[in-house]
Amino acid sequence: MRIGELAARLGVNPKTIRYYEARGLLPDPERLPSGYRDYGPEDETRLAFIKTAQRLGLSLDEIGEILAFKERGERPCSYVLSVLDAQLSDIDRRIGELVRLRAELVALKDRADQLLTGAACYCGIVEHAGRISQMTTR
Amino acid sequence: MRIGELAARLGVNPKTIRYYEARGLLPDPERLPSGYRDYGPEDETRLAFIKTAQRLGLSLDEIGEILAFKERGERPCSYVLSVLDAQLSDIDRRIGELVRLRAELVALKDRADQLLTGAACYCGIVEHAGRISQMTTR
DNA sequence: GTATGCCTTCTAGTTAGATGGAATGTCAAG
DNA sequence: CTTGACATTCCATCTAACTAGAAGGCATAC
Numbered sequence: 001m002r003i004g005e006l007a008a009r010l011g012v013n014p015k016t017i018r019y020y021e022a023r024g025l026l027p028d029p030e031r032l033p034s035g036y037r038d039y040g041p042e043d044e045t046r047l048a049f050i051k052t053a054q055r056l057g058l059s060l061d062e063i064g065e066i067l068a069f070k071e072r073g074e075r076p077c078s079y080v081l082s083v084l085d086a087q088l089s090d091i092d093r094r095i096g097e098l099v100r101l102r103a104e105l106v107a108l109k110d111r112a113d114q115l116l117t118g119a120a121c122y123c124g125i126v127e128h129a130g131r132i133s134q135m136t137t138r
Numbered sequence: 139m140r141i142g143e144l145a146a147r148l149g150v151n152p153k154t155i156r157y158y159e160a161r162g163l164l165p166d167p168e169r170l171p172s173g174y175r176d177y178g179p180e181d182e183t184r185l186a187f188i189k190t191a192q193r194l195g196l197s198l199d200e201i202g203e204i205l206a207f208k209e210r211g212e213r214p215c216s217y218v219l220s221v222l223d224a225q226l227s228d229i230d231r232r233i234g235e236l237v238r239l240r241a242e243l244v245a246l247k248d249r250a251d252q253l254l255t256g257a258a259c260y261c262g263i264v265e266h267a268g269r270i271s272q273m274t275t276r
Numbered sequence: 277g278t279a280t281g282c283c284t285t286c287t288a289g290t291t292a293g294a295t296g297g298a299a300t301g302t303c304a305a306g
Numbered sequence: 307c308t309t310g311a312c313a314t315t316c317c318a319t320c321t322a323a324c325t326a327g328a329a330g331g332c333a334t335a336c
Contacts, residue, residue, distance in 0.1 A: 004312065014313090015295055023293095034302055036313060056236055057195050060293075070246060084247045091240050095233060097190055102229045108208060109222045142281065152282085153325060161323095172333050174282055198323070 002032070006039045010047050017047065025050055025064050057094065062087065140170070144177045148185050155185070163188055163202050195232070200225070 007014040017037075020026045026046060030038040046067070053063045065083060145152040155175075158164045164184060168176040184205070191201045203221065 052235055053239060056232060056239060081250055084243060088243050091236055095236050098194055098229055098233050101191060101194060105222060105226050112219055
């Protein structure tokens with residue numbers, strides 16, 4: 001598959017894919033006789049992984065380290081292990097924080113549900129609807 | 139407490155606090171006779187919330203909406219509720235993804251532990267130690 | 277009484293991550 | 307055989323979120 005199709009499947013800009021390649025996050029792809037990049041399903045998997053990890057707050061550098069490590073068949077050094085450990089405990093902390101934030105939002109919503117008796121109402125926030133919908137659909 | 143102390147407690151730059159104030163994330167604080175900003179514990183709580191939410195991937199705009207909503211005593215409109223719902227389901231999705239990523243990292247680490255028999259070893263990644271430690275200590 | 281901290285406003289630079297545009301080349305359909 | 311969608315590279319620009327510096331002035335601490 002060519003870059004446009006891969007980009008469309010994952011909902012990213014083709015430029016972003018070339019950018020990731022330049023940053024070493026994606027391997028140099030096969031090329032068609034025409035010189036076009038030719039991607040397979042494993043590239044799609046890898047790109048999806050990058051996007052997911054990114055949503056979770058990992059930087060491209062961190063994601064690159066994880067990917068490099070996944071590829072490396074050789075013996076890892078203890079330094080690499082410690083990086084991995086650090087990432088793990090970081091993730092644990094984040095899960096905890098997310099759970100707490102979730103609880104807070106739920107409480108907020110419960111309070112809101114009680115206040116809302118059914119009829120539509122007007123409030124200042126709606127005037128920002130444009131900005132908010134941009135915000136929530138990105 | 140003045141801006142410097144608040145900044146130090148939370149580990150942020152004083153400039154960042156003024157920046158948040160300018161963005162409307164923090165309320166205009168009380169002022170000392172001297173004109174200095176005077177913060178109380180509730181400001182610290184709020185700033186800590188901002189920083190946590192940010193680590194979890196929310197943008198300053200999103201955080202602002204949540205905070206504005208928390209403050210608003212009046213009846214929320216159903217639009218606001220739907221924004222809150224969207225944020226909640228987003229958070230649920232992220233928790234799930236984090237748990238999966240965690241499992242993946244654990245598997246990776248287990249494989250690594252097996253390979254590592256005890257002695258130190260050299261590997262290419264160590265040559266990037268500078269970059270990595272920058273990365274993991276940020 | 278002199279550092280050091282904070283105030284204001286303004287301007288400008290930084291980083292990460294991505295995106296846009298120009299100039300040029302390739303491919304598939306009609 | 308041309309037209310429009312896509313590809314290439316290179317360079318430049320954009321956004322979010324800071325962060326820094328300067329100018330000029332008052333405040334507080336040792």
